[in-house]
Amino acid sequence: MKEKRNRAEIVERCVELWEASVRATHDFLVEGDIEFYRPFVRENCEKLPLLLHYEGDEIVAFLGYDMTSIEMLFVDPDYRGKGIGRDLIEWAIEDVHAETVAVNEQNGQAVSFYARMGFEVERRTETDGCGKPYPILYLRLKNPPQRMVKVTGDKKAYLHLLLDADPCEAMVDRYLEESDMFVLERDGKVIGEAVVDEKGEIKNLAVLPEYQGKLYGMYILSFLAGYYKDRFSCLWVGTSEGGVGYYERYGFVQDHVVKNFFTDNYPEPIIDNGRPCVDMTLLRLEIR
Structure with missing residues (x-):
């Protein structure tokens, strides 16, 4: 093949x-x-x-x-x-x-x-x-090897995953409780998560390091698109410069840039692939 x-x-x-x-x-x-x-x-x-x-x-x-x-x-x-x-x-x-x-x-x-x-x-x-x-x-x-499950209990139980995508717990606290949270399970183990707020913005998405590069992020995005297609016309995500290409690969398009988002909102520098994050790019995915 x-x-x-x-x-x-x-x-x-x-x-x-x-x-x-x-x-x-x-x-x-x-x-x-x-x-x-x-x-x-x-x-x-x-x-x-x-x-x-x-x-x-x-x-x-x-x-x-x-x-x-x-x-x-x-x-x-x-x-x-x-x-x-x-x-x-x-x-x-x-x-x-x-x-x-x-x-x-x-x-x-x-x-x-x-x-x-x-x-x-x-x-x-x-x-x-x-x-x-x-x-x-x-x-x-009928019985896929993985599944997405909506969290109805303590969302902070998955803080280790949340902090992989957003390393500031205070920032996570700003959106977590008022947002939907889903976890990705595979073979009885939680290997990923996603958080979506009331406006359809993906605030947090993470996959355990040992499962990265195996298209589980794509799986999560596909699930979210299907889950929210009757509620939102599009999904949004904000990311640093280094993450733009990843989301574009799955159909997201750049919408606008929030200048100095990371430097204005995080107490410590956020480093992505060795470079400090400054601006945040907002991308959208049409799901209807």
């Missing part, structure tokens, strides 16, 4: 795989539908992270994902039944913490496959995302 070609070649091959797979499994589509969907598939292949399965030098299957949602999974018809799709899904569940996927209801093979992989139907729509009359089943993993 590795890339051996440039991105343009990979995209073209994935579009070819999509069409071959769809022609073999989506007998409810007509020729015009394939022509209609092809540009959307190409766009997704261009913008989404892709996991590729090679046989020799040839890509024979791929999975595309967006945060914790599996957006595409297609296998060359000649390689179906060999466990390749299962391997890709297991990787997505374990490594990018994927928990949701949408499938055509009329694609009975896919519906059965995801049921075997532990997914269950969460909701159904009569049409697909383009308004075409093909019902869609929205599936969610």
